[in-house]
Amino acid sequence: MIVGNRKDFPEIIEMIGKNRRILLLGCNECVTVCGVGGQKEVETLASELRIFWKKEGEEREIREHTLERQCDYEYIDQIRGFVDDYDIILSMACGAGVQYVAEVYKHKPVFPAVNTTFLGVTLEQGVWAERCQGCGTCIIHLTAGICPIARCAKSLMNGPCGGSSGGKCEVDKETDCAWQLIVDRLKEWGQLERYETIIPIKDWRTSRDGGPRKRIREDLRL
Amino acid sequence: MRLSYPTNVKVVRVPCTGRVDIPLILRAFESGVDGVYLAGCLEGECHFLKGNLRARRRVEYVKTLLDEVGLGKERIEMFNMSASQGQRFAEVAREMTERIRALGPSPVKTRREGGGEN
Numbered sequence: 001m002i003v004g005n006r007k008d009f010p011e012i013i014e015m016i017g018k019n020r021r022i023l024l025l026g027c028n029e030c031v032t033v034c035g036v037g038g039q040k041e042v043e044t045l046a047s048e049l050r051i052f053w054k055k056e057g058e059e060r061e062i063r064e065h066t067l068e069r070q071c072d073y074e075y076i077d078q079i080r081g082f083v084d085d086y087d088i089i090l091s092m093a094c095g096a097g098v099q100y101v102a103e104v105y106k107h108k109p110v111f112p113a114v115n116t117t118f119l120g121v122t123l124e125q126g127v128w129a130e131r132c133q134g135c136g137t138c139i140i141h142l143t144a145g146i147c148p149i150a151r152c153a154k155s156l157m158n159g160p161c162g163g164s165s166g167g168k169c170e171v172d173k174e175t176d177c178a179w180q181l182i183v184d185r186l187k188e189w190g191q192l193e194r195y196e197t198i199i200p201i202k203d204w205r206t207s208r209d210g211g212p213r214k215r216i217r218e219d220l221r222l
Numbered sequence: 223m224r225l226s227y228p229t230n231v232k233v234v235r236v237p238c239t240g241r242v243d244i245p246l247i248l249r250a251f252e253s254g255v256d257g258v259y260l261a262g263c264l265e266g267e268c269h270f271l272k273g274n275l276r277a278r279r280r281v282e283y284v285k286t287l288l289d290e291v292g293l294g295k296e297r298i299e300m301f302n303m304s305a306s307q308g309q310r311f312a313e314v315a316r317e318m319t320e321r322i323r324a325l326g327p328s329p330v331k332t333r334r335e336g337g338g339e340n
Contacts, residue, residue, distance in 0.1 A: 009290035040245060044287070047248035052291040054252070055329040 001030035001121075002094040003128045004037065004114040009048065015111045016090065020059075022049070023079070023086035024113075025101065026066035027093035034128050037092030037114050039066040045092065045113060061086075070097025076104045083108060119150075136206025136213065142199055144185035149202075151178035157199040223308045227315035239263070239300075240273025247284050247298065254331035257297040257322035261311065264302050274302060296325055 007015075016022060024046050032038025046064045053060045063086065067075045070093035083089070088109045091098040095116040102110035118130035133150040139157075140147050149155045153163075153171040159179030163170030167180045186192050204210070232255075236242055239262035250258050260281060262274035278300045285295035299318060303310040 009287075040243070043245035044248060047245055047252055048287055048291050050252050051248065051293060051330055054254075055292055 001033055001119070002096070002116060003034045003118050003120045003130075004031055004094055004116045006036050006041065006045070006092075006114055007112070009052075012045070012049075012090070012111075012113055013052065016049075016088065019087040019109075021061045021063075021086040021088075023063050023065065023083065023089045024049075025070065025079070025089055025091045025093070026064070027070045027091075027097050028066055028068045029071070029093075031093055031097075031114060033122070035126070037094075039064075042066055042092055045090075067093075070094075070101055073100070073104065076101055134207070135202075135204070136210075137203065139199065139202075142194075142197075143182045144189065144191075144194075146178055146181045146185065148178045148182065151176070151181070157202055225308055225312040227312040228319040230319060231315045238268070238270050238273035239277035240268070240270055242277055242280065244280055244284055244287070247280070248287065251288070251293060251297070251328065251330065254328055256325070256328045256331065257299075257318060259299045259301055259314070259318045261301050261303055261314065264304050267304065293328065293330070294325065296321065297328070 024042050026032070026039050026042035027037050028039070031041075035041065042064045046062045049060075049062055063082070065079060067078060069075045070091060083105055086108075088111060089101060089105070090111050090113050091101055092113045093101070094114065095112065098110055098112045098114075102108075119132040119134060120128050120130045123129050130150055132147060133155075135149050138147075139149075148157060148159060152159055153169055153175070154161060156179065159182075160177050161179075164177040164180055167177055167184075169175040169177045183192070183195060186195050206213075234250075239260050242260060247258055260277050262277050263269070265274060268274045281298055281300040284298050288297055289295045299321075301314045301318075303314065
């Protein structure tokens with residue numbers, strides 16, 4: 001799923017500026033699961049904003065609304081009826097959602113309340129970790145199911161580097177060295193000889209280096 | 223026991239402090255209350271195992287939110303007491319009332335009611 005962090009409150013206040021009518025838009029997908037932009041977080045932020053403005057003696061209007069998804073047109077379209085009653089949209093979706101809302105309602109300023117951080121997994125309730133970088137060419141069949149692109153700080157194709165110590169990465173002592181994990185797992189599988197195969201230079205054109213990506217499946221188009 | 227406690231404390235009954243989520247606490251502050259405290263069961267004695275422990279963590283989180291919006295983290299607290307500790311209930315009610323009184327009325331309420339106290 002896509003994981004994010006909520007922006008700091010002062011930054012949100014600064015973004016909103018003098019706008020008086022705010023549509024606070026949550027998303028029921030990834031950001032709900034990672035506890036950053038779902039219905040509950042919308043309620044919480046709306047409440048915080050109301051408390052803040054009451055304290056400042058300001059009258060402002062906030063409407064709370066959570067869409068099933070902010071990355072699909074048909075859901076974004078659902079707010080068309082009342083979107084113009086508001087000066088701005090403050091979106092709690094990931095960067096994709098925020099942008100699509102801004103694309104659909106081009107005349108309306110759309111602000112992000114969330115910093116989108118990574119594609120990851122839920123390690124346990126309340127703990128999320130990065131697992132994929134969307135590089136466009138998956139190679140984890142060569143690396144014992146562990147991605148060195150997303151999980152090695154240097155994205156080394158043939159690791160580990162000299163910064164690996166006691167199974168941890170030099171960047172952060174809490175972070176596992178991805179290449180140590182790969183070697184350990186290959187050893188567990190009894191396939192350590194696979195470690196000797198040099199993985200060739202990666203073609204990064206399928207990643208961000210090839211510019212923004214687009215996927216089309218003709219048979220699914222209407 | 224016929225114990226008395228300050229009349230300004232309004233009791234909101236919930237089946238377990240684990241029922242109290244973040245928006246619920248914030249709604250109370252939005253409506254202008256000066257302070258909120260949760261009276262949960264003793265730690266380790268939750269009928270639902272972890273309700274009171276979860277509530278404590280939520281209270282800690284709400285403290286950061288109250289600081290963010292400028293109300294101050296002192297306006298919320300978590301207490302633990304058993305159903306048989308009426309004495310403790312009254313004591314906590316007095317303690318919290320004193321603390322909040324020292325902080326003064328909530329700025330939310332002051333603005334709304336034009337500066338009047340309570």
